[in-house]
Amino acid sequence: MKVSLNWLKDYVTVKKSPEEIASVLTSGGLEVKGLESVPSLGDTLLEVEITSNRPDWLSHVGVAREVAALLGIPFKLPSCGSKQLRDRKTAPSVQIRDTGKCPYYTGCVLEGVEFGESPEIIRKRLEAVGLRPINLIVDVTNYVLLEMGQPLHAFDYDLLEGRKIIVRRAAGGEKITAINGDEIVMTAEDLVIADEKKSVAIAGVMGGKHSEVSSSTRNILLESAYFNPASVRRSSKRFNLASDSSYRFERGVDPVGVDLARERAIDLICRYAKRVEKISAVTQCGKNPFRKRVIRFPAELSAGILGVRIPEAKICGSLKALGLGVKRGGKGILSVSVPSFRADLERPVDLVEEVARIHGYDRIPETMPEIRPVAWEGKPLRRVETLLRDVFPGAGFNETVTFSLISEKILEKLGMDLTRMTRVVNPQNKELTLLRPTLFPSLLEVLKGNVYKGSGADLKIFEIANVFGGETSGELPPEEMTCGFALAGLRKNHWLEKARNYTLFDAKGVVEEVLAGLGIGEVLFQNAENDFFEECLTVSSRGESLGLIGRVSKTVRDYYDLPFDAFLGALFLKGLTAQASFERSFRALPKFPAARRDISIVVKETVHAKEIMDLIAAHHPAWIRQVEVADVYRGEKIPKGSKSMMFSIEYRSDDHTLTADEVSKVHEQLIELLKNRTEGSLRS
Amino acid sequence: MSDPSEVYNHQTIKDVLDELERTAVSRIAAAESAEELEKLRLEFLGKKARLSLVLRSLGGVPPEERSGLGQRANLLRRSLEERLKEQSGKLSKVLKPRAFLDLTLPGTRPERGAVHPITRIIAQITDIFEKLNFEWVEGREVETAFYNFTALNIPEDHPSRDSFDTFFTKEGHLLRSQTSTVQIRVMEKRKPPLRIIAPGRVYRPDTVDASHSFMFHQIEGLMVDEKTTFSDLKGMIHVFLRALFGKKTKVRFRPHFFPFTEPSVEVDMSCFICDAKGCSVCGQKGWLEVMGAGSVDPNVFKAVGYDAKAVQGFAFGLGVERIAMLKYGITDIRLFYENDIRFLKQFQ
Known part of the structure; x- marks a missing residue:
């Protein structure tokens, strides 16, 4: 994601150089992959890589909050309250038919809106982070998404049949043409935003072409909602259709931000549109899913896990800097309340990581663990x-x-x-x-x-x-x-x-x-x-x-x-x-010398060397200790279909030195035996 | 030469001595080769030599002449021995022209092949950890979603799965996308203390290019004991990287996110090529990203049935190809799997 440094400075007053800011963020876990200076805008862009556990960082406000926490400086939210009067009678009709997939949906109608292009500040910021400005209404929804991390959608209210919003599952096979022109066939698992007759948006993923806001739009329905992350993710995967909205919904948006972002957008539209005749009251359908979470956090735990003792006061300071509420109870137990934008913090160990991050990983000492021996298993x-x-x-x-x-x-x-x-x-x-x-x-x-x-x-x-x-x-x-x-x-x-x-x-x-x-x-x-x-x-x-x-x-x-x-x-x-056996045993070396004799025998091709070797070995097992194939020859003087094989034989006795006569006698017998048994002849 | 049974009379003795005294010394001095000299030695001093016969015949000589002739014969014998030795010494100093041998010809090397650079790096790394008392273990390659995801605290339909794109089989099994699966397999079977190091193949359906492959290798490490801390992890990793890349290696620990560790850390190492000054290998940053690590998340302990309150541990993982590319200066990962013999032989 691209983050504009000028934009960040709306929420946090930081005097450090872009390089210093990048370094602080990176060592805090918000990795800055690159810095790009844009002289034409007088701005610097940070290319940040955001891990999937921190959807709150997917906005300028979120990044600014982290800068403030890491540097220990103040942070302020943008103004989110428009002073304009709301007309109760024109509040839009909204119905949620699947509260599992959409627990909370809010809508507000702006009537008689006359608008052109966005003011320069919005256009420049959108362009800087890589978005093309279209018109004020679309630009404001994009601007607020990048500012607050809450995806919004603006419908042309006049194109919604029955002027109604129904949040329901798609009928299996139901079709919609998305804003990008893709024709999508949906399943009964997909959640859609529909009017009385048809679906007008794939909830949390992309709006439909039909009810898109155009330059002729005069009446607008502004949607701000909380969709179930897994449901958005499954639809997005199913259609291979990802958007800035689906990316944030599937990671979980800040439930409190749903209302804040809508009000922020209304505020911006009222400020920059040529005319807004009437603003309806807000319809809030369903229940905001934010539940206040308090974690019982023994401060001692961080020393046990990290291996370094950080004073309790510093632990409290770090958590507060991150926007968490901290109450010090007795015996070192802290009651930590988690704000709506930090759904990732659930357990004490999650707070240990936060403490370590703010303390600085590099300030945690390096130690060597105590090693208890383990019984060794052979492999x-x-x-x-x-x-x-x-x-x-x-x-x-x-x-x-x-x-x-x-x-x-x-x-x-x-x-x-x-x-x-x-x-x-x-x-x-x-x-x-x-x-x-x-x-x-x-x-x-x-x-x-x-x-x-x-x-x-x-x-x-x-x-x-x-x-x-x-x-x-x-x-x-x-x-x-x-x-x-x-x-x-x-x-x-x-x-x-x-x-x-x-x-x-x-x-x-x-x-x-x-x-x-x-x-x-x-x-x-x-x-x-x-x-x-x-x-x-x-x-x-x-x-x-x-x-x-x-x-x-x-x-x-x-x-x-x-x-x-x-x-x-x-x-x-x-x-x-x-x-396999890796055991070896020693055999006493022979006491008496060996005598070597060779035999060359011509046999048919089909006679196996092993047959002959087995015959030799069995002939006098007490004396014949080794038989090796010394040569196999075919060619001159050997009849076709035959081969000459030479075997080298080692004779040795364990109880005396064999005499030449003794060896010769056994060897002659062996030759006769081989000739008979292999139908072979001796090679002269 | 003489017949050994023959016996000289005293006149013959005198004649023989006269002749030898006159000619033998000069014949020895004239000998030009060791062979010639050996012939002369046999002629003059051998068992069948005339001088030997002279000495044997002395018994038959009248006593008044015996001692004189005896002295002459013995003197002659000693002098001939000396001359032979002397001449032999002279001859050995003369350099004989040797047959020409071209010693620039190459030696006959026993033919040896090489282990693959990936294996080489795995061996280097596992050796270091084995010396630090870690045990080498292996896991499966085809796994269930439980071992690859669920037990590792990666829930279904969660964006954290995006980092682990995975191959699936018809029956819903998968090719492990990380060696962290081995942690679960081992912890299911064994109780702490545990220290394991597990190298192996992993698979992710990435498009193959110079730095990506759909199959690559990882090494997973895990230590679990009662009080293993994050600072122990830092110490262990620094010791390891210094052993692998040299004593000057510095490390940097950055917070990161892995579902199976909390706190999680990404480890950077000072560039060993430029000594952290900035070069093309480290992209002028001075630092190289080398591994991910963290303290084992309590949810992982719960998944394997450990009491998450009673044990602590750390885990780390690194990409073998990345380390091999850094260490050997290889810039295209595809070379590892092409197996060109000319490439493989470089790692002998």
Whole structure:
């Protein structure tokens, strides 16, 4: 909101510079975002940001009151009483049919009004704060709104059928054309101001075009009312129609100000119109909602909450400066009566904040709290997360942060079941509606983006984030912390090493590394089917699903325009955490040396390495301690459809040093066994 | 070289000594490489060397000649040993031309990735608070209106909801628009004393531009005990900001409004770039808005079933992206979510 400094000075005599005033207001909680000097008007404008708890600041009078309180100087209200005689006979007819939505409505008729444009002082002030002057009547309602914070509305009285005001709910589907030209269809929840036949305004939000005051208007009905804040807010939201009026009504206007502002407006019209023949008596329908509130405030409370003792006399002074009534009772209890414009003050703690504000937040000391120890609970999930953030970067993966909301398109294309997923109904981006059930699309988007921008051909990324399940009306959707990762492109080409493409085994390797770090044994990799993948392996341990990895299918690769294979993986933190063991135990180092022997065997392509390794390990469990795949070779001298695999075997006994003969004997037997069991042949 | 089983007669001994005394020293001096020298060492002093045979054969020499020849042989042996050593020393001083190795080639660095700058900042901040005895906790992202609004003293149809524009799901759930939800989740389950620090993703349907995103990260802190005061909040926040931004950091506390705290405060920090003198980062103001905080509103305690008269506490919240942008000099928030590898790698 823009505040004119000249205008403020009507209510408070302040000699400080605009900068000083801005600083005082800002440190009092009324933040001045900017100062704008307007030399043509000899004025300075303050751009203020007003928090939703202080609707009283939405006016020049309100801001002036705060300046006075913060600086400890006097403040005076504008004159609000016109001396003109009121004609009882012409008081307007007003009827309220929904006192919940409109507890209090006042109207006054001004007859035979001749008016032109507003006087210079009103026009200049309106222009300064960004409003276009129209005519005296409209300008006065706007002026009083900005001065007192009370929205007013002026109707052309002759255009109200039956010369009646009925405050009622709209009929469902009832239409009105607002002053701004919008055609609005209302619901039975919306409150309208109507005459005998039709609605003439959306209560508190905007007047109707039909009964708008124009230059030919002679008789005016001036409305000043209190509308229910929530009701105005709902209508304003429903029609996506906000106005200076709705903004103030939905925050709550000063109930006492309803009458003051009306009188102020009548006063201004009488002063500046060319002629006003007759002013009616005021019709006050309903009941002014102001109820005097007295808060029992133990002055001691402020020391307890703030951590600093402010003398009782100073507390009283601060509250009085804010326009609150203070009576000192016994034992440090204050009776604080709250004025009508401070509906936000309800409880003693609200007064503590007021005391602190006036005292100055910066004058409250800084202390360190006493800390009582709390029994520490282990956080295994966090340990797993920490390990993942260690292993993945250690293996060259860069962490990404992608949006949890994704497009459904790829999932749809892959024929996934989208019915049981959670979506947002008011997305910011029409595409991004789905709470992702998997991190894969997001990771693929990152690969795509990096390929497109030419950021490099060696892409390794990971992310730790929630994936979401479907929701039901009673239950929140499940959230599963997941670590997703992707590898694609060319493995880094160092000058000492040959570059090579990533393979599924790079993905498998990093999973193995993670599981080793988490002390998870009995790991099972199993072939599986997955919508995203050409080849897919699931990872589990002791029946607990831990994750999956795979090479993306051609459909997926094409969808993301990837020029190379991509490998994706997901690890489920819940499963990892359940299986993780951070305990370690020591095994005595071997006393006797080991002997290493290799076996190269040519087998059919379809023979699994694991089968052979299991056979080797089982051949002589007491001596065979380790079996590793040393090489897999296809090509010259190897028949088509076969492969040569080399295994490196470690022989070691716990009770003596194995002799070459002992090892050879077992090894020869092993070779024979493998040849028979795998239908393989030895490679010469 | 000689056959080790062979034994010299005394005349041969004399001949061998004569020859060695005449030629050996000059041959050693002429050796040009360590290999050559080693060959000579074997020839002159090895087990199969003629001199060794001479020494072994001395027993058969007539006694009157034995001591003379023995002395000569031993003397010769010692002198050859010395000469070999000397020549070896000389040779080692001569610089051998080495094979050319281009040492300007880069080293083979183990490949390392980086954690995301957001994670990095979260870790820095949570580390500080964990050292101050706060406990790291996580909450849900999809929430009910109770945890996001009602329990936090944000009533329905109230304008205070405007600051928390929110995504809703079909079943009327919502994506949390603030991490303050975690306060409620934790307080429902546990009794004071409580000190928690809760980082996480939050969502607001803002139009994406250089400084807004519909998803971002916040860190929420909460301390509840019997007498935790507003001055404790001030002290704690100052300690935190100094730990994060440096010892010279000054703080300014301004009254503000948050529905879930009373009194509420907006915290400004002296600009660490210009030392509060005014620069482009702080918009010439010298101060940077960094976080919101306040004493926990009694209505929040009531919502979680605490006795609002028996406990006091403070809460604070800050935007991770804002801190990261300030600390790293990033001017466009969208960079965080684009995940350009060249961007990510800068935070190794």
